[in-house]
Every structure is written in structure tokens, then in C-alpha cells.
Amino acid sequence: MHIIGAGGQARVIIDILIAANQAIEGVWDESTTIKAVLNQPVRGNLKDFKASGLHPFIIAIGNNLTRKKIAEELNVGCRSAIHPKSAISALASIGVGTVVMANASVNVGTTIGKHVIINTNASVDHDCHIGDYAHVSPQAGIGGGVYVGEGTHIGIGASVKHGVKIGKWAIVGAGAVVIKDVPDYAVIVGNPGRILKYNPI
Structure with missing residues (x-):
């Protein structure tokens, strides 16, 4: 699973995925200063993720409107x-x-x-x-x-x-x-x- 977002929501979702025995492939975020979240590497930004064609992913963004915009931009390949x-x-x-x-x-x-x-x-x-x-x-x-x-x-x-x-x-x-x-x-x-x-x- 790829995680979009590297803030507090990402930390909670990483914990959920670990508890559910789901593999985590990496984190993607617009910040250039955050290098890892709970030892999961930040691999690039949203543009990089889109270009990679990688799936599946989950959006770890607490702001509802931002989450909607990202979901509509990525459109396919998301999981719960x-x-x-x-x-x-x-x-x-x-x-x-x-x-x-x-x-x-x-x-x-x-x-x-x-x-x-x-x-x-x-x-x-x-x-x-x-x-x-x-x-x-x-x-x-x-x-x-x-x-x-x-x-x-x-x-x-x-x-x-x-x-x-x-x-x-x-x-x-x-x-x-x-x-x-x-x-x-x-x-x-x-x-x-x-x-x-x-x-x-």
C-alpha cells in the first residue's frame, strides 16, 4: 500500500496497516523536508506518484476538501x-x-x-x-x-x-x-x- 500524505493522519494509517498485516510500499507528500514517517520512506510528491503508476494507495489527509481534490485527481487504485x-x-x-x-x-x-x-x-x-x-x-x-x-x-x-x-x-x-x-x-x-x-x- 502507498500512502499519500506524511502528517499525523499518515502515522495513524501506517499503524492500522501494520495491525492489519498489510505491506507498506512508501509515503508520498508535497513536503521536501519530511524524509520518512515511522520508518517508511517518503519517495516523492503527488506528481511523482501519479507518474509512477503505482497502486494501490490510500489518502492520509485529514482535511476533507483536500482529500476530495486528491481523490478526484488520482481517480483510480485507492483502497480502504x-x-x-x-x-x-x-x-x-x-x-x-x-x-x-x-x-x-x-x-x-x-x-x-x-x-x-x-x-x-x-x-x-x-x-x-x-x-x-x-x-x-x-x-x-x-x-x-x-x-x-x-x-x-x-x-x-x-x-x-x-x-x-x-x-x-x-x-x-x-x-x-x-x-x-x-x-x-x-x-x-x-x-x-x-x-x-x-x-x-
């Missing part, structure tokens, strides 16, 4: 990374390029899109839809039947009530409690969650 200590229902669906970290849970009937991050100890209950390029942060809890739109970020420790619909490219702040629907691009904070502003992407 699933920590063996995660709990994923056999009746859930996980999209290509998605990362599920240690102790995260994904329940029955849930559909996780492509290039999503389900972070450490996050809980996604039954029959949810998590859109492409979304990020569910550590300790976040999402109730049953929740819809999360493309590119939306659910912050650390946030809670989302069952049946709520959250639009695309929204941000739910750390610790926020979402009890009603959230429009596209909204930034939600507090308990109960309220709109602080709108996210210009």
Missing part, C-alpha cells in the same frame, strides 16, 4: 484501511478509500461513503448514511438513521440525535449536541447545537 480492532457490522457498507480506526463501531444497515474518516472510538449506529469525504471525529456518537452529507466534519465528542439530517460541508463543533436538522455549510456549536456561522469552502 480498517483497523482490526474496529467493530463493523457485516450488514454495513464501507466505501473505497475510507479509514476506520481502532475501537470505532459501525452498526447494521449503515452506508459509509468513499474517502471517509471514522476516527478512534467513534460510534455510528444503525441505518445511517455518512457521505463521501466526511469525518467523524474521536468519541463522536451518531444515533440511528442519521444522514450526514458530503464533506461534513463531526467534531470530537459530538453527539447527533437519531433521525437528524446534517447537510453537506457542515461542521459540528467538538462536544456539540445536535438535536435537529443542520443545513448545508452550517457551523454548529453548543448544547443544544446552534448555528454559529456558515462554512465558506
